[in-house]
Amino acid sequence: MDLEALVLEAKRGNKDALEEILSRFKGFIIKTIRGIYISGYEPEDLLQIGYMTLIKAVQKYESYNNSSFVSYATSAIKNNFYYEIRQKSKIHSESSLNLETEDGLMIMDNLCSEENIEETIMLEEDKRKLMAALSILTEDESDFIQFVYFHGGKIKEYSDLHNIKYVTLIKKKERILKKLRLLLA
Known part of the structure; x- marks a missing residue:
């Protein structure tokens, strides 16, 4: 079955069609997340984000837009990952050289160490x-x-x-x- 037909079936509630679409895009999602690092996210988390984005893309896709589902879905997945990166980068973290580490030393002490x-x-x-x-x-x-x-x-x-x-x-x-x-x- 071609992808456009699978999308129509999935929009009607056919879970097998949706699973087939997820299966077809799994490689693209994995390839995309290999080039992404988001602090605090594991690869499995990013994979789930990719799948959720793809499911939303199936639900929102309208075939009369003169664009194929492949280009629509790949753009949606990439854009959502970029959105996650932007949201995570807005969270500012502060650190101090006077912060104490687990072994009771200050970070500054480690920077000034003469030990090789x-x-x-x-x-x-x-x-x-x-x-x-x-x-x-x-x-x-x-x-x-x-x-x-x-x-x-x-x-x-x-x-x-x-x-x-x-x-x-x-x-x-x-x-x-x-x-x-x-x-x-």
Whole structure:
């Protein structure tokens, strides 16, 4: 059945004809709402607005106006969305930099922060990877690395404590660091 005939049937109260019209325009409505953002509206809300507009267009359409129903309905749908956008934009909202956030900070405090969030996240990720790599080391290797790098000990001190030659520990350190580099790569 052609669209004009469906519109006449729908105007007479035929619900199947109205559902067929809604089905035919669903794609157009979805395509239109993809390009629209209205604060506080979900896509399902916009879809319902589109359907309601289409139902009103069916009720008000007069075929003697020399325009097709397609152009009449598409214009009505677009115009109604633009109307909704205009109505929503008239609502003014005010905010203050002194407004307190959920965590008790002022918005101004967050703007002036010296903290680099991206860098902090990257450092945490690097730390997690390093700890995972360190857990793979043998107990002897881990003990040595922790003594030198985490506790600030000197290789000479470790040499004296464990009665290991200094040169042997230097070579051991190079082997362990090479192993860690491979694990972290």
